[in-house]
Amino acid sequence: MKSAELPARILIDIDGVCYLRGTRIDGAAEAVTRLCSEGRSVVYVTNNSWGLPSTYAETLRALGFPAGHDQVVTSSMAAASLLLEGDPASRRPGLARGALVGAMGGPGLVSALDDAGFEPSGVDELDGVPADDVGAVVVGVDRDLSYARVSQAARLVRGGSWFLATNTDATFPTESGLLPGAGSIVGAVSIASGVDPTVAGKPEAGLAKAAASVVGVGPGLVIGDRIETDMAFARRNGHLAGLVLTGVSAVEDLASAEYLPDLVANDMAELVESPVRIELDDHGAPVAVSGGESLRRAIGEALGARCQ
Ligand SMILES: [Mg+2]
Numbered sequence: 001m002k003s004a005e006l007p008a009r010i011l012i013d014i015d016g017v018c019y020l021r022g023t024r025i026d027g028a029a030e031a032v033t034r035l036c037s038e039g040r041s042v043v044y045v046t047n048n049s050w051g052l053p054s055t056y057a058e059t060l061r062a063l064g065f066p067a068g069h070d071q072v073v074t075s076s077m078a079a080a081s082l083l084l085e086g087d088p089a090s091r092r093p094g095l096a097r098g099a100l101v102g103a104m105g106g107p108g109l110v111s112a113l114d115d116a117g118f119e120p121s122g123v124d125e126l127d128g129v130p131a132d133d134v135g136a137v138v139v140g141v142d143r144d145l146s147y148a149r150v151s152q153a154a155r156l157v158r159g160g161s162w163f164l165a166t167n168t169d170a171t172f173p174t175e176s177g178l179l180p181g182a183g184s185i186v187g188a189v190s191i192a193s194g195v196d197p198t199v200a201g202k203p204e205a206g207l208a209k210a211a212a213s214v215v216g217v218g219p220g221l222v223i224g225d226r227i228e229t230d231m232a233f234a235r236r237n238g239h240l241a242g243l244v245l246t247g248v249s250a251v252e253d254l255a256s257a258e259y260l261p262d263l264v265a266n267d268m269a270e271l272v273e274s275p276v277r278i279e280l281d282d283h284g285a286p287v288a289v290s291g292g293e294s295l296r297r298a299i300g301e302a303l304g305a306r307c308q
Helices: 028-037 054-064 075-084 107-115 147-158 183-195 205-215 227-236 251-256 268-273 293-306
Strands: 011-012 040-048 072-074 101-102 117-124 136-139 160-166 171-174 177-180 221-224 240-245 262-263 276-280 286-289
Touching: 011 171, 011 205, 028 040, 028 268, 040 268, 054 072, 072 075, 072 205, 072 221, 075 107, 075 117, 075 136, 075 205, 075 262, 101 107, 101 147, 107 117, 136 183, 147 183, 160 183, 160 286, 205 227, 221 227, 227 251, 240 268, 251 293, 262 268, 262 293, 276 293
Parallel strands: 011 040, 011 221, 040 072, 101 117, 101 136, 136 160, 221 240, 240 262
Antiparallel strands: 171 177, 262 276, 276 286
């Protein structure tokens, strides 16, 4: 497969695909530049809820990636969009602009809520405010997590405020190892309140809708490094799933994956040029075709282990 055969919309995960722990991944920036120069629409999609999209875009540009601030969508932005639009699956109508929303997260969450026209407030500043007056509580990565914040968030959710999670990733990788992700904090509020959240980020549809607002509606290619979030996100939202092996998931993980990728490559440069494709044979069993021989053989062994 040459890049000419890839779809016109490309959704690119950031961590583990473009860079790893702040260090750029060789060939990735050139691959994205090529996709853009061939006329494709590119959006970067991240479950990271903490930062501002403009900050992620600046980091990407500093590493050589073509990335405008309006080409990055975060799980915080997806959560804010869900609040506006409502979510039939959660039986929640959209909130009116100006609604008071409790935030448990970073500057990216507060900014996304503000940009969407809501009135964000730290949950610990809502002591004594009735849940009826707080349209929603949105929980992401909260580096100032405290017992008081969990208590207030759980009180509001128990009282009927709409409970949203930016994402449910249990951890995220840093230079100093795995740190607790939004999912760990969401779990505390969920257990304390007895309520399950509406989830905005990958693999759910909220982030797919936010991405479509940048690259348009229709099938595209998701490039990611985590099978359980990125590949699930792709397949559940009508996109091709492209796995790169520069981040979290390894070839062996394909043996137990719920959602298989369509394309697999060692890195983004190879994904654009000559990925291994996973297709179904005449008996409906997944098989690895094309691409580099050693990767194709390793994928074949992992796929074979699924069938036993
Ligand atoms: Mg990633």
